[in-house]
Amino acid sequence: MTFSLEQILQLFAIACEPPADYDRPLSHWTARELADEMLKQGIVESISPRHVGRLLAEADLKPHQSQYWLNPPPEPEFDEKVSDICQTYLSAMERAEQGEQTISIDEMTGIQALERKAPAQPMRPGKPERREFEYIRHGTQTLIASFNVVWV
Structure with a gap:
């Protein structure tokens, strides 16, 4: 069965939204849940979870995965500290001439x-080193x- 570009893009749009937006008690989408949601919304008459997985893989979309990251809050005196350190390095030669290190x-x-x-096992043809x-x-x-x- 083939799907139109519009149907595939609707799949991608759903996959990029939180499952809770569709009243699904999930933290992440699975291929089975996405296939079920497409059927529920009438986007397609039938689609297998496996085909949903293939379409997502072709688009390099991974709604089942997550990765932690954190933007640390800006440090109030950061710029001042950087300036002090840079000035210390810039004046190092002058201070050295005065006998300061x-x-x-x-x-x-x-x-x-x-x-x-146990010791590592060395690599062999077709096999990497094992630790x-x-x-x-x-x-x-x-x-x-x-x-x-x-x-x-």
Whole structure:
């Protein structure tokens, strides 16, 4: 069975809306629920969930998936802090000529010290290297790095 472009676009439009807008108690659409909704609205006389899945895949639409993301709130003094840091770096050469050092320091905390329970198996033709997913914990480490901004 073939479907018109309008019918396919209606499927895509429904798939891009929350299921709750269609009185469906779902967090995400499934191909079966989308097929059922198209039948309910009279968009098509029949369509299989499998065909709905193929149409969505061709359009690279994935209504069954979600991904977390977060825009952090803007830091009020961010621009001022960036300006201070840039000014420190810009004046580093002048300060070095006066005998002052400018040191940049950063830290990375909470690095897990893990040991695999078994050694990795080397790759073989047609198979990638295999690593044991189980591990032994040896606490955490902190990495602190620093460097002199100007070498005179």
